Amino acid sequence: MADTSLSQTEARSAPAAPPRVGRIAGILHRNETLRGYLLMSPTMLIMTIGILVPFLILLVMSFWTREGFGFDTTLTAHNYTRVWNEPIFGALLQRSFWISGVATVVTVALCYPMAYYVAFHVHRNKMMWIILMTLPFWTSYLLRVFAWKVILGYQGVINSGLMSVGVIEAPLEFLLYSQTAVIITLAHAWAAFAILPLYVSLEKIDKSLLEAATDLGDGPMARFFRITLPLSMPGIIAATFLIFIPTTGDYITPALLGGPDGAMIGNFIQLQFGAINNWPMGATLSIVLMLWISAIALVFLFVTRKAQERIA
Amino acid sequence: MSDQGTYIKRPNRPLQIYAMVFLFVLYLPILFIPMFSFNDSIYVRFPLQGFTFQWYGELWNRQPVWNALWNSVKVGAVVAVISTILGVVAARAITRYRMPGKSALVTFIMMPLVIPGIIFGVALLVLMSRMGVPLSLYTVTLGHLIVCLPFAVATLLPRFEGFDPSMEEASADLGENGWWTFWRVTFPMVMPGVVASLLLTFTISFDEFIMAFFLTGTDPTLPMYIWGQLRFPQEFPSVLALSSLILFVSFILVFVAQWIGRLGLDKDT
Amino acid sequence: MTTSDGFISIRHVNKFFGSFQAIEDVSMNIGQGEFFSLLGASGCGKTTLLRMLAGFESTSSGEIYIDGQPTSDVPPHHRPVNMVFQSYAIFPHLNVRDNIAYGLRKQKLPKAKRDEMVEEMLELIKLPGYGQRKATELSGGQRQRIALARALILRPKVLLLDEPLGALDKQLREQMQLELRALQRQVGITFVFVTHDQEEALTLSDRIAVMSGGKVLQVDTPAGLYETPKTREVASFIGNMNFFQGTVRRNGAAMGAVETEGLGHIPVPLDQLTKPDGAPVQVALRPEKFELSPTRPEGALHAVEGRLSNAAYLGERSHYYVSIAGKDQPIAVSTQNLGRMTGAPDISGDAPMWLSWAPEAIVILDADETG
Numbered sequence: 001m002a003d004t005s006l007s008q009t010e011a012r013s014a015p016a017a018p019p020r021v022g023r024i025a026g027i028l029h030r031n032e033t034l035r036g037y038l039l040m041s042p043t044m045l046i047m048t049i050g051i052l053v054p055f056l057i058l059l060v061m062s063f064w065t066r067e068g069f070g071f072d073t074t075l076t077a078h079n080y081t082r083v084w085n086e087p088i089f090g091a092l093l094q095r096s097f098w099i100s101g102v103a104t105v106v107t108v109a110l111c112y113p114m115a116y117y118v119a120f121h122v123h124r125n126k127m128m129w130i131i132l133m134t135l136p137f138w139t140s141y142l143l144r145v146f147a148w149k150v151i152l153g154y155q156g157v158i159n160s161g162l163m164s165v166g167v168i169e170a171p172l173e174f175l176l177y178s179q180t181a182v183i184i185t186l187a188h189a190w191a192a193f194a195i196l197p198l199y200v201s202l203e204k205i206d207k208s209l210l211e212a213a214t215d216l217g218d219g220p221m222a223r224f225f226r227i228t229l230p231l232s233m234p235g236i237i238a239a240t241f242l243i244f245i246p247t248t249g250d251y252i253t254p255a256l257l258g259g260p261d262g263a264m265i266g267n268f269i270q271l272q273f274g275a276i277n278n279w280p281m282g283a284t285l286s287i288v289l290m291l292w293i294s295a296i297a298l299v300f301l302f303v304t305r306k307a308q309e310r311i312a
Numbered sequence: 313m314s315d316q317g318t319y320i321k322r323p324n325r326p327l328q329i330y331a332m333v334f335l336f337v338l339y340l341p342i343l344f345i346p347m348f349s350f351n352d353s354i355y356v357r358f359p360l361q362g363f364t365f366q367w368y369g370e371l372w373n374r375q376p377v378w379n380a381l382w383n384s385v386k387v388g389a390v391v392a393v394i395s396t397i398l399g400v401v402a403a404r405a406i407t408r409y410r411m412p413g414k415s416a417l418v419t420f421i422m423m424p425l426v427i428p429g430i431i432f433g434v435a436l437l438v439l440m441s442r443m444g445v446p447l448s449l450y451t452v453t454l455g456h457l458i459v460c461l462p463f464a465v466a467t468l469l470p471r472f473e474g475f476d477p478s479m480e481e482a483s484a485d486l487g488e489n490g491w492w493t494f495w496r497v498t499f500p501m502v503m504p505g506v507v508a509s510l511l512l513t514f515t516i517s518f519d520e521f522i523m524a525f526f527l528t529g530t531d532p533t534l535p536m537y538i539w540g541q542l543r544f545p546q547e548f549p550s551v552l553a554l555s556s557l558i559l560f561v562s563f564i565l566v567f568v569a570q571w572i573g574r575l576g577l578d579k580d581t
Numbered sequence: 582m583t584t585s586d587g588f589i590s591i592r593h594v595n596k597f598f599g600s601f602q603a604i605e606d607v608s609m610n611i612g613q614g615e616f617f618s619l620l621g622a623s624g625c626g627k628t629t630l631l632r633m634l635a636g637f638e639s640t641s642s643g644e645i646y647i648d649g650q651p652t653s654d655v656p657p658h659h660r661p662v663n664m665v666f667q668s669y670a671i672f673p674h675l676n677v678r679d680n681i682a683y684g685l686r687k688q689k690l691p692k693a694k695r696d697e698m699v700e701e702m703l704e705l706i707k708l709p710g711y712g713q714r715k716a717t718e719l720s721g722g723q724r725q726r727i728a729l730a731r732a733l734i735l736r737p738k739v740l741l742l743d744e745p746l747g748a749l750d751k752q753l754r755e756q757m758q759l760e761l762r763a764l765q766r767q768v769g770i771t772f773v774f775v776t777h778d779q780e781e782a783l784t785l786s787d788r789i790a791v792m793s794g795g796k797v798l799q800v801d802t803p804a805g806l807y808e809t810p811k812t813r814e815v816a817s818f819i820g821n822m823n824f825f826q827g828t829v830r831r832n833g834a835a836m837g838a839v840e841t842e843g844l845g846h847i848p849v850p851l852d853q854l855t856k857p858d859g860a861p862v863q864v865a866l867r868p869e870k871f872e873l874s875p876t877r878p879e880g881a882l883h884a885v886e887g888r889l890s891n892a893a894y895l896g897e898r899s900h901y902y903v904s905i906a907g908k909d910q911p912i913a914v915s916t917q918n919l920g921r922m923t924g925a926p927d928i929s930g931d932a933p934m935w936l937s938w939a940p941e942a943i944v945i946l947d948a949d950e951t952g
Contacts, residue, residue, distance in 0.1 A: 036409025040417060043402040043461065047421060050458035054435035061438055110334070117331045121324055131570045132335060136342055138512070138566040140519035142535050143555045146542070147341040150348065150356050150552075157344055160357035191338060242426060249428020252521065256542070266430045273434055273526065283438065286431050293428075481637055482670035484657040486684030486735065493658075496683070500674040 062283035071280060079284035089268075089285070093292060096264040099179055099254075100247040103186035107194045108239050110187065115198035115235075116228075119205075130199065137192030145253050148185040152176045152257065177259025185253050190246075194239040201235025202228070230308070237304055245293050265289055342559060349552040356548055367553035377554065380537035384518050387449055387533060391456040392514035399464030399509055400502070406465075407472040408480075418465075425462045432458055433526035440527070447529035455523030460513040467512055467573055471505030508573025515565045519558070534558065587646070588613035588771060589634070589739060594643030596629055596795075603629045605795040607643075611773060611788075616765050618774045618782040621792035622818075627775045628667075630792070631741050634773060635664045648738055663732035664741040667748075669724045671716045671731075677703075678712035680727055684735045702730040705764070722753050729761075733768060742774045746781065758784050779819045783807065791815050807867075813946055816865050823912050825864040826948070829856050839864055839945065843908030847883050853945040861948035868915035870942035873901060874935045881937035887912070889934045892926045894918075901926070903934050912936065 063075040083089040118129045136144065151157040152175040159171035175181060205228065213223045251266030258264065265285065272282030349368070353361040371377055405411070406418060424432060433455065440451050479501065483493040499506075521535040528536050538554060541547040589611040596604035604626045611617045619627035632638040633645060636657035645652045652660060663684070672680050681699045690698070696712075703709050706726040719727065725745055732740055746754045746761075762785050765772050776782050782789050783803040790800045791814075799806060799815045810816035813824065827841040837854040841847050841864050849864075856862055877884055887905035899918055902911035914936065926932075 032409050033411050036405045036411040036414075039401050039405035039409070040411075043398040043421065043465075044417070046398060046457060047461065050436065050454055051420075051423065051432065054432070054439035057439050057442055058431075058435040113327060113330050114334045117324075117327045121327060127571075127574050131567060131574075133338070135563060135566055135570070136338055138515055138519075139342070139559050139562040140521065140535055140555075142521040142538065143345065143519070143559060144342065146538075146551075146555065147345050150344050151341055153356070155355060155357045157356075157358065160359075164358045188338070188341065245426045246428050249430045251430055266428065269430055269434060270525075273437065279438065282434055286434055289428070290431060476668050476670060478666040478668050478670040479672060481635075481657070482664070482666055482672075482731075483683070484637075485635055485660075485662075485664045486731065487658050487687060488684070489656070489658050492686070496686075497672060501672075 058283045058286060061280050062287045064280040064283075066278045066280055069277070079281050080288070082281075083284060083288055089288075092263070092265045092268055093289070095179075096248050096266070096289075097292070097296065099182055099262070099264060100186070100244050100250075103183045103190070103247055104240055104244040106183065107187040107190055107243055108198070108236060111191055111194035111239070112198055112232075112236070115195050115202055119199055119202035130196075133195050134192040137189075141189060142252060144189050145185055145256050148181070148188070149176070149256050152181050152184075176257060177262065179258070179262045181257040181259075182253050182262040182264075185257055186243075186247050186250065189253070190243045193242040193246075197238035197242065198232065198235040201232045201238070205231045233304065233308055237301070240300070241297060245297065248293060249289060345552055345559060346556040349549065349556040351549070354546055354549055356552070367549040368557075370550050371553055371557075374550075376532075376537060377534075380532050380534045383449055383531050384534040387453050387456060388514040388517040390453055391460050391517040392510045395457055395460040395464040395513045396468075396506060396509040398461060399468045400506065402465050403468040403472045404498070406469065408477065421465055422462045424458050425466075429459070429522035430526075433523050436523070437526045447527055449529070449531050449533075451527040451529070452524050452533060455527045456517040456520055459520055459523055460516050463516060464509045464513050467509040467569075468502065468505045471502040471573075475501050504572045504575050508569040511565045511569035512573075515562050515569070519562060587611075588615075588648060589773070590646040591630075592644050592646070594630075594633065594645060595641045596626075596633065596638065597641045603795050604633070604641075607795075607797050609790060609797060609800055611771065613771055614769050616762065616772045616774065616785055616787045618776060618786040618789045619792055620776055620779060620782040620789050620818075622777055625792040626795040627777075627792050628743060631664075631743055631773060631775045634739065635662055635741050636660050661738040662741055663735055663737040663739075664743065665725070665728045665732055665745045667743040667745070669728040669745075669748075671719070671724050671727055673716050675716060676712065677708075677714045677716060677719070677727055680716055681712075681730045681734055683731060698734060702734045705733070705767075706730045707760075721749050722757060725749065725757065729764070733770070737770060739771045739773060742772060744775055744777070746776075747778075754781075761785065783819070791818060793818070809944060810865070810946070813863060813865070816944065816946065821868050821913055821915075823866045823868065824946075825866075825908065827862050827864045827945075829854060829858055829860045829862055831858050843905045843912075844885050845883070847943070848940045849943050849945060850940055853943060856945075863946040863948055865944040865946055866938060866942060868900070868913040869917075870938050871912070871914045871916075872937045873903070873914055873916060874937070875933065877935050878937045882940060884935050884937040887934050887936060889926060889932055899926075901934075903936060905936070 062079060065072045065076060065078050122129050154171050154176055158175060162168045209227055210223060213227045218226060249266045251270050254262045254264045254267050269282050269285045272278045348356045350363050351360050352364040436455050479497055480493055483497045488496060524533045524536050538551055541551050587610040591607055591609050594604055594607045619630060621627045629638055633640055640653060678699050681702055682695050685695055699712060703711055706729055708723060708726055746757050749757060758781060774785060786803060788800060788802055789806055791798045793814055799811045806819050816822045825842045825844060827839040830838045830840050837849045837851045838846055839849050839862060885905055887903040889901060890904045890911050891902040893900040897918060899916055901914040903914055904911045
């Protein structure tokens with residue numbers, strides 16, 4: 001039957017000389033690294049045009065100064081000395097980091113039990129839960145902030161709701177245009193950035209480690225602090241970074257909800273490129289913000305690394 | 313599942329309640345938007361005044377809304393296609409080749425995820441003005457591309473990591489060159505990731521505001537249009553109606569994208 | 582089926598991954614129609630060598646010829662070889678028929694002809710009528726057969742198999758071994774088979790290359806490898822082996838002799854003795870070459886008395902460990918359990934036990950320091 005058709009004599013007859021490929025194709029065939037870089041190059045080109053080049057120009061511009069409606073392109077550290085000497089800039093930076101810091105801590109703390117619940121106590125439809133928890137994050141940031149304006153506003157949902165049921169007589173004024181409003185909104189808007197890394201790090205924990213801890217005499221609390229929490233540290237660190245860094249530069253939330261007390265460095269940068277029209281100063285502030293973020297991130301990494309070594 | 317109901321995983325009632333409250337609070341603020349969009353009052357406040365489609369009807373007849381919508385769709389479609397193609401290419405390179413400096417490249421691509429958007433926005437604005445490029449939908453598209461690329465790569469990477477490299481080798485071994493191998497094996501196998509990436513990047517671009525804020529010329533995208541309307545309290549209800557529609561579409565697109573994107577990746581479903 | 586030398590010819594091939602040398606100066610010939618195995622522990626370079634034949638890894642130096650043609654610059658999709666992958670690499674988005682017909686695209690066959698060829702292959706692998714099945718519905722053994730059919734339908738000059746039976750359970754593996762061997766005889770294609778399982782290699786192969794640390798230690802027939810290993814490494818990798826230190830003492834014309842640790846002055850056939858008088862050597866004897874008896878066996882050329890120190894009953898055979906004076910490690914002995922075994926052997930160390938063997942069973946190896 002089938003066997004007769006497959007004898008060696010009928011084996012696939014290759015041409016006398018196997019087809020030789022071209023010189024360049026030959027090099028590519030042999031050099032895997034080169035092929036990889038070639039494949040990466042279009043993406044890298046876009047990223048270079050979109051990130052690297054603009055950033056370098058921003059860096060150069062930060063050493064320029066404003067001159068009427070144009071720029072004085074002589075390089076000078078004038079803007080940096082201003083940022084260093086005038087207290088308004090330092091105060092704004094400090095406030096930005098304070099608001100972001102509080103929002104970050106609140107978000108991570110509130111999201112941790114949620115991530116823990118899905119990682120350890122949800123057995124069916126885990127995927128559904130993850131999608132449910134992260135879905136709002138994908139919708140417009142502007143609209144989510146807007147939603148909080150609707151809720152916290154002077155005549156907003158909370159005030160009008162409480163007044164219509166008679167709990168309060170006059171609207172609560174501290175709700176809108178305050179740091180609290182900004183912190184609440186940031187925590188809500190960035191929850192997905194905390195949940196995902198926390199969930200991933202918790203899910204990765206080998207359940208038999210927890211059973212081992214229990215077997216060796218740990219109660220639920222001791223087990224949590226001695227096993228679960230240390231092992232989920234990478235997730236906590238990632239979540240902290242993912243929230244703290246982007247929120248320090250946020251300007252939509254403070255613009256809509258912050259009022260004068262809640263303005264952050266992002267609003268000030270935006271003003272330099274807008275109403276104040278001092279682009280070099282805006283560039284300087286952007287660079288200073290980046291430097292501060294990097295410095296804080298490094299210190300945070302160093303401290304957590306040390307703390308982990310202490311525990312281990 | 314075999315480990316269901318083990319000692320470690322036994323039900324925890326307080327945690328369960330917390331989870332429910334968490335989800336409720338997560339969705340509540342967004343639910344107020346559609347709720348008040350049907351409210352028959354120009355004031356967004358309790359008590360509700362009655363049900364109306366008036367605000368939606370007003371939207372329908374407003375030409376600037378349609379223009380802004382069309383702008384957003386154009387930008388979103390272009391951004392989705394380009395960032396997904398670049399994402400496929402990059403994800404393939406990252407997973408298949410030994411490259412020195414690979415992790416640095418990946419970090420570079422993922423940077424827009426963690427750096428404040430305002431910095432990219434002003435940096436691109438400065439670049440464009442120095443090069444004399446007028447702000448337009450093209451500059452917005454470039455800005456959105458930067459924002460969307462990390463998401464495209466992050467969506468596609470697990471797909472490429474998830475499939476056995478010997479699949480592609482088997483195709484080469486059976487006589488197909490790189491081009492045909494890609495279309496006959498690689499692409500069909502990463503297809504769910506590609507669809508997910510297209511939907512996600514479209515949604516992100518469609519909803520994006522920060523980049524658009526700095527890079528929009530005279531043609532506004534939909535979020536820019538909304539931002540402009542927020543100054544006028546009398547426009548609040550129609551903004552609510554428009555926002556409800558955007559939220560609705562975004563939710564559907566993202567839900568489908570997430571569902572498709574995770575198909576076959578999680579073993580526990 | 583003739584075995585002509587050098588259908589596949591591997592010439593001084595080296596392979597470096599960075600500074601790690603995966604393949605070290607490997608040269609060998611594989612004949613047409615041969616069932617050839619690359620045997621070694623994981624990390625020995627056998628899979629790298631196979632992937633070089635397929636074209637997935639380039640050679641750092643040296644050349645591989647297939648049917649007389651150098652292959653360095655030929656990409657995998659132009660090579661007249663096909664591979665059965667360790668994971669089988671069955672395309673999950675295609676059904677069985679499309680998986681098997683995958684490589685036929687370029688031949689632009691009419692659909693009817695293509696389907697006929699696929700059905701022929703399905704019969705060959707004993708899965709007729711499976712064409713419409715989804716790839717994801719197949720069992721391990723079925724996937725393995727589909728992978729075979731997918732490669733064989735292209736009638737390659739060489740079929741490469743990368744541990745194709747590794748993922749199957751023991752019973753299925755043994756059945757597939759028989760089928761694979763029969764299939765290879767049927768189609769007459771050269772098979773190059775990678776495995777870490779020595780029993781599998783012995784069962785299947787015409788010839789076996791034993792590899793270790795990127796080098797080929799010995800290429801031989803299964804019987805050749807087992808009965809006359811060239812080095813201690815090969816001897817201990819394939820089956821079990823007892824080793825003794827010895828010194829050559831040539832004293833007769835008919836038989837040579839070796840002064841051996843623990844065994845004394847033992848006769849050895851002359852053809853085993855290539856070393857001069859007084860040279861240090863190793864004497865190797867497989868466990869099943871010994872005969873055990875409670876008294877000194879009559880008619881044996883040489884016998885040694887020892888004490889039984891341990892025993893294990895394995896059903897069809899038993900393993901014994903016999904301690905003898907002058908050697909630290911006990912000697913491993915394996916015997917067929919021909920009669921019914923009753924009671925446990927006396928391992929108290931009091932019972933004397935005599936060891937004897939045929940001089941022809943002895944293998945003499947070069948001395949090594951690790952001894």
